[in-house]
Amino acid sequence: MKIEYFETRANIELPEITKELIDLVKDKSIAIFSTVQFLEQRDNLATKLLKYCKIVNIKLAHCTYPDQILGCSSFDSEIIEKPELFLYLGDGVFHPKSLLLNEIADEVYCLPPINLSIKKITREDVKSLLNKKKVALTNFLSSKNIGVLITLKPGQNNLNKAIELKNSEKYKDKNFYLFLDDTINFAELENFNFIDCWVNTACPRIAYDDSIKITKGIINLQDVK
Amino acid sequence: MNYDLEIFKVISKIKENNAKNVLLQLPDGLKPRAKEIVDAISNELDVNIFIWSGTNFGACDIPLHSENAGIDLILHFGHSLYKK
Numbered sequence: 221m222k223i224e225y226f227e228t229r230a231n232i233e234l235p236e237i238t239k240e241l242i243d244l245v246k247d248k249s250i251a252i253f254s255t256v257q258f259l260e261q262r263d264n265l266a267t268k269l270l271k272y273c274k275i276v277n278i279k280l281a282h283c284t285y286p287d288q289i290l291g292c293s294s295f296d297s298e299i300i301e302k303p304e305l306f307l308y309l310g311d312g313v314f315h316p317k318s319l320l321l322n323e324i325a326d327e328v329y330c331l332p333p334i335n336l337s338i339k340k341i342t343r344e345d346v347k348s349l350l351n352k353k354k355v356a357l358t359n360f361l362s363s364k365n366i367g368v369l370i371t372l373k374p375g376q377n378n379l380n381k382a383i384e385l386k387n388s389e390k391y392k393d394k395n396f397y398l399f400l401d402d403t404i405n406f407a408e409l410e411n412f413n414f415i416d417c418w419v420n421t422a423c424p425r426i427a428y429d430d431s432i433k434i435t436k437g438i439i440n441l442q443d444v445k
Numbered sequence: 446m447n448y449d450l451e452i453f454k455v456i457s458k459i460k461e462n463n464a465k466n467v468l469l470q471l472p473d474g475l476k477p478r479a480k481e482i483v484d485a486i487s488n489e490l491d492v493n494i495f496i497w498s499g500t501n502f503g504a505c506d507i508p509l510h511s512e513n514a515g516i517d518l519i520l521h522f523g524h525s526l527y528k529k
Contacts, residue, residue: 226451228451
């Protein structure tokens with residue numbers, strides 16, 4: 221079976237850059253990320269800003285292109301030359317939020333391509349999610365029966381790592397139960413009431429964005445290794 | 446927002462792969478445009494086109510098990526290749 225990818229690039233012309241944006245980036249080193257849809261517009265913006273600032277190109281994990289961002293890519297990325305400013309060209313805050321969750325950036329300036337209005341998001345905006353992670357980690361360490369969530373989705377499948385965790389010496393005081401699904405159904409998980417805490421081996425955003433859907437704590441595999 | 450569905454490339458890839466059973470996988474934002482894509486393919490080619498009604502969270506989320514239903518080509522929209 222073959223898979224062909226269609227990136228559905230956006231057909232949109234960026235508006236003129238504003239004085240507010242120029243003042244923001246002036247004399248700084250900046251990175252501009254975007255989703256694959258807006259990479260062309262991202263390059264246009266970078267060209268326009270180049271005379272005011274230094275542009276740093278960064279290739280994040282799991283991405284096809286430099287300066288592209290995924291919701292998960294900053295979880296596995298290490299940025300050696302950190303820019304002074306992070307910009308995100310695109311809709312919403314789902315993707316740039318990952319830079320805050322992983323403490324890669326303290327703040328990210330989000331620019332919708334339609335009008336380039338500046339919206340700043342900061343570590344404060346994800347504080348409750350980071351606190352939840354700390355609580356879930358404490359919950360994991362004090363729990364006996366742990367459910368390990370594994371997905372069949374090919375890019376998110378970490379079956380071997382789940383088995384490694386189950387067999388690890390470090391946590392030999394715990395009972396690990398392995399759960400397999402395609403799209404994880406949180407309502408179904410409630411049936412397994414013997415589980416004290418969940419470890420997620422699928423998309424790392426699940427332990428943040430979906431933690432509200434589950435009554436027991438949920439922590440990512442990376443956080444308990 | 447206007448996104449390029451690359452219909453010509455879609456049709457060319459189906460021909461190139463000599464596919465008979467094609468699965469269309471769209472992210473939520475493009476699901477309302479499934480009809481447009483299916484109709485465009487149907488006007489050009491005699492193939493079975495199926496629409497994946499499940500998730501498309503990213504290129505990490507490909508329904509490989511659709512091969513069990515005889516799918517020989519997945520057209521994944523909205524993401525570039527995921528590098529694991």
